């Protein structure tokens with residue numbers, strides 16, 4: 001079938017289209033109704049059907065492919081590679097599930113997982129899914145405060161962590177961060193399950209609370225734990241993401257819709273049949289990691305390579321070497337990952353046999369032309385940009401080489417995928433923009449299967465943050481976009497105060513709030529500025545309280561340290577400026593966009609509402625002098 005016919009059917013006849021796709025997965029009880037759209041903006045897919053993500057990811061394949069590799073967990077940090085077949089994965093996940101049961105975890109309980117990109121993180125996720133427990137994986141790069149916020153929102157029955165991760169040869173202990181988070185959290189779980197990798201022999205344990213997984217693993221080595229069948233719309237997992245306030249949003253995913261959407265995407269978008277291999281360089285802590293390191297490939301009967309390490313470690317050929325060794329057909333990475341490689345010798349792209357590799361997908365942030373050209377010319381492979389959000393759970397805009405590949409237009413993630421009826425509309429009037437005109441990218445409800453069902457325990461916030469922007473009920477992506485005359489979409493950045501650092505979404509408010517916890521700081525504004533490697537980095541502008549006489553460089557360094565301490569290395573500011581005043585309107589609103597424009601050397605816009613016209617001049621001078629902390633040059 002061609003793309004246009006399939007896509008049109010998916011939006012014009014959603015029940016017929018998705019009813020057929022439902023057959024891609026196993027149901028214990030078939031759905032009684034394909035779509036219940038009676039209470040928009042909420043919608044329910046495959047109503048009454050019961051299924052289980054773990055069963056579809058593992059048990060369903062045991063007859064056809066027990067000895068095929070399911071997960072290859074490669075760590076260039078520890079030097080260990082683990083090749084795990086579907087049969088072995090089944091055993092490990094049953095053992096893990098039995099261990100969770102012993103700790104009292106059951107259906108509907110939340111389990112926070114704070115682990116590096118290792119096989120046990122996958123076992124833990126699948127074990128939760130098997131039991132109908134709701135996992136919430138928190139990216140290992142987040143610091144204790146971030147973890148505490150997520151714990152308080154999810155109110156977990158258990159936290160699972162590793163003793164440590166590693167990055168660039170350095171051990172990063174996780175357990176002290178967990179301990180700090182649990183001291184800060186109001187809803188600390190009674191138990192912590194620890195996977196000891198032997199990386200932190202001096203790790204402290206809390207008697208009565210901390211449990212060593214090795215003991216439970218030995219005890220439940222032969223366990224068989226029946227799957228718990230869940231109604232299609234029950235929650236499978238929560239994944240927190242940044243919004244415009246300091247409080248992260250718990251994106252809630254369902255079971256049946258997610259499984260069906262992933263199964264369909266594996267063949268049509270990622271062009272992968274059972275038995276084929278995908279290398280996804282994401283981390284299980286992100287949406288891409290959930291969908292294409294774990295659930296998508298396994299539901300599709302594929303082999304997934306999980307990678308712990310730097311793109312350049314031990315050398316910049318590592319990803320291509322993995323492609324050769326495991327016959328990778330589809331690779332999925334991010335523009336930042338490729339920009340890291342681009343700084344290295346291009347000869348690394350030629351060293352390995354990439355004959356099995358067909359497609360390189362990149363997502364998470366805008367794909368710039370030089371990076372696209374370097375990768376596609378250097379490898380000779382088709383590079384496919386795809387656009388999605390934590391909320392969508394799978395690509396919303398992409399080309400579909402598994403169906404029919406349209407010509408690549410560099411800079412464009414292509415066309416809407418199944419079930420996405422998209423429009424580009426005027427921010428103020430809500431009217432449709434003409435081809436070539438910039439507007440806000442919106443999705444007409446019902447959202448397709450796989451997208452978030454709500455924000456955890458906050459239906460009102462779901463309604464308000466996504467559907468409250470226009471007179472009619474439309475999901476706002478909060479991204480600017482343009483559609484060209486051929487129907488290709490181009491994404492032009494966020495409409496809100498969210499920035500994208502190395503493909504990861506960060507709320508500038510979260511960073512401002514952490515800087516503001518320093519006693520010396522009076523006011524602070526954070527904006528995203530272009531960075532050659534990471535796409536964007538946070539730039540911090542702050543004023544100090546009257547009477548503070550410390551050297552501005554010391555204050556700036558303290559701000560940087562505080563952000564890393566509270567939010568983690570992902571949020572590390574690229575530059576910090578201590579300035580006399582921040583630009584504000586007469587009504588006191590911070591003019592972040594003017595700050596951003598000054599940083600980028602572009603027009604700061606209409607300044608007639610400015611309270612103190614000198615403020616911008618002072619900032620212009622501060623930028624020209626260079627930051628008090630960080631390496632950024634003046635534009």
Ligand code: AMP
Nearest residue numbers: 363364365366386387388389390491505
């Ligand atoms: P996250 O939820 O962290 O995956 O971030 C989603 C945001 O990343 C989107 O709202 C976009 O701003 C940005 N994004 C994701 N994919 C792309 C892409 N292919 N091109 C441009 N921006 C993208």
